[in-house]
Amino acid sequence: xxxxxxxxxxxxxxxxxxxxxxxxxxxxxxxxxxxxxxxxxxxxxxxxxxxxxxxxxxxxxxxxxxxxxxxxxxxxxxxxxxxxxxxxxxxxxxxxxxxxxxxxxxxxxxxxxxxxxxxxxxxxxxxxxxxxxxxxxxxxxxxxxxxxxxxxxxxxxxxxxxxxxxxxxxxxxxxxxxx
Amino acid sequence: xxxxxxxxxxxxxxxxxxxxxxxxxxxxxxxxxxxxxxxxxxxxxxxxxxxxxxxxxxxxxxxxxxxxxxxxxxxxxxxxxxxxxxxxxxxxxxxxxxxxxxxxxxxxxxxxxxxxxxxxxxxxxxxxxxxxxxxxxxxxxxxxxxxxxxxxxxxxxxxxxxxxxxxxxxxxxxxxxxx
Amino acid sequence: xxxxxxxxxxxxxxxxxxxxxxxxxxxxxxxxxxxxxxxxxxxxxxxxxxxxxxxxxxxxxxxxxxxxxxxxxxxxxxxxxxxxxxxxxxxxxxxxxxxxxxxxxxxxxxxxxxxxxxxxxxxxxxxxxxxxxxxxxxxxxxxxxxxxxxxxxxxxxxxxxxxxxxxxxxxxxxxxxxxxxxxxxxxxxxxxxxxxxxxxxxxxxxxxxxxxxxxxxxxxxxxxxxxxxxxxxxxxxxxxxxxx
Numbered sequence: 251x252x253x254x255x256x257x258x259x260x261x262x263x264x265x266x267x268x269x270x271x272x273x274x275x276x277x278x279x280x281x282x283x284x285x286x287x288x289x290x291x292x293x294x295x296x297x298x299x300x301x302x303x304x305x306x307x308x309x310x311x312x313x314x315x316x317x318x319x320x321x322x323x324x325x326x327x328x329x330x331x332x333x334x335x336x337x338x339x340x341x342x343x344x345x346x347x348x349x350x351x352x353x354x355x356x357x358x359x360x361x362x363x364x365x366x367x368x369x370x371x372x373x374x375x376x377x378x379x380x381x382x383x384x385x386x387x388x389x390x391x392x393x394x395x396x397x398x399x400x401x402x403x404x405x406x407x408x409x410x411x412x413x414x415x416x417x418x419x420x421x422x423x424x425x426x427x428x429x
Numbered sequence: 430x431x432x433x434x435x436x437x438x439x440x441x442x443x444x445x446x447x448x449x450x451x452x453x454x455x456x457x458x459x460x461x462x463x464x465x466x467x468x469x470x471x472x473x474x475x476x477x478x479x480x481x482x483x484x485x486x487x488x489x490x491x492x493x494x495x496x497x498x499x500x501x502x503x504x505x506x507x508x509x510x511x512x513x514x515x516x517x518x519x520x521x522x523x524x525x526x527x528x529x530x531x532x533x534x535x536x537x538x539x540x541x542x543x544x545x546x547x548x549x550x551x552x553x554x555x556x557x558x559x560x561x562x563x564x565x566x567x568x569x570x571x572x573x574x575x576x577x578x579x580x581x582x583x584x585x586x587x588x589x590x591x592x593x594x595x596x597x598x599x600x601x602x603x604x605x606x607x608x
Numbered sequence: 609x610x611x612x613x614x615x616x617x618x619x620x621x622x623x624x625x626x627x628x629x630x631x632x633x634x635x636x637x638x639x640x641x642x643x644x645x646x647x648x649x650x651x652x653x654x655x656x657x658x659x660x661x662x663x664x665x666x667x668x669x670x671x672x673x674x675x676x677x678x679x680x681x682x683x684x685x686x687x688x689x690x691x692x693x694x695x696x697x698x699x700x701x702x703x704x705x706x707x708x709x710x711x712x713x714x715x716x717x718x719x720x721x722x723x724x725x726x727x728x729x730x731x732x733x734x735x736x737x738x739x740x741x742x743x744x745x746x747x748x749x750x751x752x753x754x755x756x757x758x759x760x761x762x763x764x765x766x767x768x769x770x771x772x773x774x775x776x777x778x779x780x781x782x783x784x785x786x787x788x789x790x791x792x793x794x795x796x797x798x799x800x801x802x803x804x805x806x807x808x809x810x811x812x813x814x815x816x817x818x819x820x821x822x823x824x825x826x827x828x829x830x831x832x833x834x835x836x837x838x839x840x841x842x843x844x845x846x847x848x849x850x851x852x
Contacts, residue, residue: 258480261480261499262503265482268735303441337555340751414753519722522719584725591718
């Protein structure tokens, strides 16, 4: 791989990472040596001259952030008081809210798709949390919503969740205890 | 603001956005005109040549995504599953992608079979969505593809759908508007 | 779908429907989709349908529809005087079916192109957004409820819970049944064959079986008046001079 292709691979990985990534993890992920990764990071830094992004590192942990001079625009976008969640994340959140306590496998069986990423995002936002482990084979984590969730949605308690009539006419307003 | 500073501002906003952002929202956020934003998007697209990122748009909603050629590294980092669809699901998806907006009856008349299950699967994976109801007898739902579809197939927009030679030799790459 | 050679006969697992079957016939015989006389494929089509071990009950009507179209086209080409086009638009039956077939072929090619992309795995990834403001603000409970409703709607019938059609009929089996019956008695009505409370699937398999027996010159089918009783009669002797 050339310096540029390594820089591109690093950029893609750092772009999706929601936390700083160490150089050794980068090296492992893209299958390159430590020296090549270092050179790639230097190249990436050069690419970002004059763009809206910056490469930032704390110790050996690297991440992409927005350029400081773009802060007003970023603030203008994020400033509006509304929760920004992708449709997928909102759907996963609704499963946790209405069905807690619920395990990852249960969430996925309800949504029918892999939910690793959205669970991670919701945890990062502190909208859901691990409640503990279920006494079941594999001792899976159970997830539930947080007080930040209640605050974010302006709910006094989980009982205040809007009542939803499921398509077959069953009321499912309250969190249903899972068997 | 110069074209480049607008591109940088757009880049920063799209970077922090959780979902695609419309051109008008971009214009409002960074305080630029619609034309300036369009030019900025073109510039941003040029910046991304050869990098790990690219610009994707679904209709007028824009977002930054990773370049498809970086998929192996990103998938390795995220531990992402590979998309798997049956031949039947792919057929239904191709009808929706190339013919949208399209109703269930239209899909079924083209495929010659009941498509309930495949439509359901594709909705669950967020590859297609209900766009709204058609003004026609029975007010059937119209279906279209999502930005997740573009992402999953590494397409920067619907214009990038693979062009297929139909048996009569007519190129049929672009979505055909239904009557 | 595996990329290997297609299996010689359509199985329930691999079948994509009646148009797929028809297209496969055209391609197997290396015929030109634009010029092939679709009625000529009626026999082969019925043979293939008959070869299917079982037909999913909810799909048989789609197969029957195409089968009846093909049989009609064939009948008309063999006996133009006996089967006159009843309406002007019936002249277009073949053209219309051909158009559908061409459109389906295009759909298949497109699906293959998308499938190639999918298997190549060259997909993009978005990021979920960086600047985490804690705690987040502005959640809309109604949006959450709407998302839940959507999830519920999509959960209603997960693949595991989908009611597998309990009834699966084999055309071959039904054909044998009717053939045995007609060997014993010279004629039987369609209503009798259907029994008291036929399901749609049972009725259609029965119908396809009759088409097949008719094609093989085992039976004659008569109907004296429109919507009158359909009578199935044992063919007294094979009339070899009839075209195949």
